[in-house]
Amino acid sequence: DAGVIQSPRHEVTEMGQEVTLRCKPISGHDYLFWYRQTMMRGLELLIYFNNNVPIDDSGMPEDRFSAKMPNASFSTLKIQPSEPRDSAVYFCASSLEPGPVPYEQYFGPGTRLTVT
Amino acid sequence: AQSVAQPEDQVNVAEGNPLTVKCTYSVSGNPYLFWYVQYPNRGLQFLLKYITGDNLVKGSYGFEAEFNKSQTSFHLKKPSALVSDSALYFCVPFNYGNNRLAFGKGNQVVVIP
Numbered sequence: 001d002a003g004v005i006q007s008p009r010h011e012v013t014e015m016g017q018e019v020t021l022r023c024k025p026i027s028g029h030d031y032l033f034w035y036r037q038t039m040m041r042g043l044e045l046l047i048y049f050n051n052n053v054p055i056d057d058s059g060m061p062e063d064r065f066s067a068k069m070p071n072a073s074f075s076t077l078k079i080q081p082s083e084p085r086d087s088a089v090y091f092c093a094s095s096l097e098p099g100p101v102p103y104e105q106y107f108g109p110g111t112r113l114t115v116t
Numbered sequence: 117a118q119s120v121a122q123p124e125d126q127v128n129v130a131e132g133n134p135l136t137v138k139c140t141y142s143v144s145g146n147p148y149l150f151w152y153v154q155y156p157n158r159g160l161q162f163l164l165k166y167i168t169g170d171n172l173v174k175g176s177y178g179f180e181a182e183f184n185k186s187q188t189s190f191h192l193k194k195p196s197a198l199v200s201d202s203a204l205y206f207c208v209p210f211n212y213g214n215n216r217l218a219f220g221k222g223n224q225v226v227v228i229p
Contacts, residue, residue, distance in 0.1 A: 004159075035219070042221035043160075043206070056214065091159055101167045102148050102210045105217060107159035 004108035006092050012114045018080040021111045023092030024073055030097040033105060034067055034077050037089045049075065050097070082115045089113070118143040118209035118218060120190075126224045135197040137223050139190045139207030148210035149190045150217060151181055155203045165210075166190060177201075197227045 005024040013019055025032045033048040047057040052069045060067070064083070069075040079086055089112050093105040120141045129135050141147055151163040164175025171183040181192045190207060206222040 043219035045216060045219075048216075093160075098212065102165075102212060104150060104162040104165060106162070109159045 004092055004094055004106055006090075006108035006111050008111060009109060010112050010114075012116065013082055014116055015083055016081045017115075018078065019082045019086075019113060019115075021077040021090050021092075021113070023075045023077070023108060025075070025092070025094030026106055027073065028096070029094035029106075031095045031105075032069060032075050033093040033095075034075070035091040035093065037091060037110070043091070046077070079113075082113075084115045087113055087115050118147070118211050120149070120207045120209050120218075120220070122205075122207055122220070122223045124223060126226060128226050128228060129197045130228050131199055132196050135192075135194040135201060135225065135227070137192040137205045137207070137225060139192065140188050141190055141207075141209060142188065143209055145212075147183075147190075148212060149181075149183070150206075150208040150210060151175065151179070151190075151192050152206040152208060152219075153177075153203050154206070154222065160206065163192070199227045199229050201225060202227045 007022045031050055034046040035043050037043045046059045047067045049069045067077045089110045091107050091110045093107045095105040096103040120139050122139050150165045152160045153163050154160045163179050164173045166173050166183045174180045179194050181190055183190050204222040204224055206219055208217045208219055
């Protein structure tokens with residue numbers, strides 16, 4: 001398997017523009033997570049899905065952020081409109097559903113977003 | 117609630133010396149603990165995890181971690197550090213109730229040639 005795939009790897013956009021980040025999880029994984037990493041706050045969980053259904057979006061900063069998972073192999077994180085403070089590295093991760101023991105999450109390479 | 121503390125902001129070690137990245141935990145119930153590493157400009161990679169059983173857990177890239185219940189610690193160790201081990205290391209508790217890994221800021225490790 002190719003692992004978790006994210007695109008684009010780098011995105012530079014102007015304030016006010018719409019940004020869409022994409023993720024393809026590992027095939028067969030039931031859970032998908034979106035994280036944001038900044039120097040100030042470290043790695044924060046934004047939202048996660050189980051079997052394509054959003055379970056907890058309490059980490060989404062505000063209404064400008066939205067995430068979808070239309071099928072088991074694709075998810076998007078959208079920011080509209082974008083602001084300079086959204087500049088960060090965004091990671092997607094996937095894992096199997098926990099059974100008797102929890103499984104590790106596998107991370108994609110991340111998307112470095114710069115909003116000017 | 118599950119939480120961990122990684123007490124040092126940065127760990128500096130000379131190449132070839134033993135590397136230890138400290139982690140103490142505070143959990144209710146059975147602890148599930150993970151170590152992840154993030155190399156520069158890369159995504160996070162899983163190193164190892166403690167679920168139950170042997171207190172010494174062996175992982176990737178020559179790393180191991182020792183679970184110590186009496187000291188509530190789960191320190192990551194490597195006998196001989198490499199310059200390529202310079203990275204950000206995360207000790208992460210797993211919350212079984214909501215399938216969450218509670219990441220923080222991690223610990224920066226710098227291996228000096």
